[in-house]
Amino acid sequence: MTVADLLRASSLPQLEARILLMHVLGWRRTELITRDLLPLAEDAVARFESLSARRLAGEPIAQLTGKREFFGLDFDVTPDVLIPRPETELLVELALEAIVDTPNARVLDLGTGTGAIALSIAHARPDARVWAVDRSAAALQVARDNAARLLDKSAVTFIQSDWTANIDPSLRFEAIVSNPPYIASDDPHLEQGDLRFEPRGALTDDADGLSAIRTIIETAPLLLASHGALWLEHGYDQAQAVRGLLEARGFTDVRSMRDLAGIERCSGGLFIA
Template structure:
């Protein structure tokens, strides 16, 4: 009887050739198991692998084949050039959400010590990305999930300088604005809220099956969280403060209508890299 390490599949090259997964996914999982850089899968591709490494890879391969997201399997996802810890308790950061970060950074560019509120922070991706570029900014991030806030705090501790000039990024357990101090005011409020309508078939497909449902859907028409964020923003926005919200691919016109009806001016929607309107915002009307 030959050992695992003597079989053709017990090398990196052999495992990748035999994998039922798309090539990129297989490479990500194998590099994670081996602790190798992706280039090493080529340069060291014919090295014999130990039985434990092979077994670990095949276990992860089976999890991915069953549909579990890569980000949850490896416990990390890159966003805005930073690597965030990801668990089943938080939404997986997605490239289209980087549009929100860029938009907020543009809005606060002329404001020293800008005040930013991130509603429904999840992994902390938006708040931490903003703070990484603007260490002077005073960023407060809220989420109703203590488990999500724990992940966000760990990400901040690993990714941000603890001695930030503007003070530490602040985390708060809150259902939107409920736990904020009444005197709190912000130059920008930003949110990637749950915007998928209940009954949408996407909720039962792909990665979404494994992500926290409460971060994906409002269990209504997909706009109730957005309405709540817009309606509650008034007392917390500084004069001429900005509010920006991510939404679904077909919701831009309805979100613009919600903002306009609430008295916001210069309401606009911005396209992501695919040309889809993904973020809509406006400026609080002068009092």
């Protein structure tokens, strides 16, 4: 069976089939075109068919390949972490904007998962000092492994903590960012598609979807430098509620920013200590 035969016979969408086959063969996309008539070894065909069956059962592509691109970097992904999503790149952009005029800025990423946000900031701003926090030891190990592979030197400090609980209270950050669990516990999407295979604790607070956000908004000012910024990713229908929580806590210049799909995806503000 050739590459062309295997792709033609696949029940997957062609893009997904090509991604899995590139993963199995270790090829680039151009090689699937230039070598499409090459006969494939039986073990390669078997591996592709096994991965295809898992994908057809709903398992995410990122978990099948163990990789996901985010902000121009390739992150390792395991079932212990949330799969980085393109819309979360907005959070990185907002953090970088918040520290653009601050040399050696200190940034805190709460709920780091793969480390995608923290490492992307550290990669874009090598002078910044970045702290990455997660309560999951398994998630922190994934983030540490990604940092060791993607950064030239140790630019990120990793802390196991339930949000800000274990962070040195004397520290002050110019920016705090978080993509917390914000899906309500009764949301039917939790039982659909890729979400079924991701860690539940990274998706939902097992409440109304705002409890983690409330905790972060309440405690973040204790760790922010004067005029420091807090930015949070949230659900498509939560922007108004999050702005209200920020304003009630004393944040100024509170606003929401839209992602490329036009959805209010992140909200934040400044805290004047």
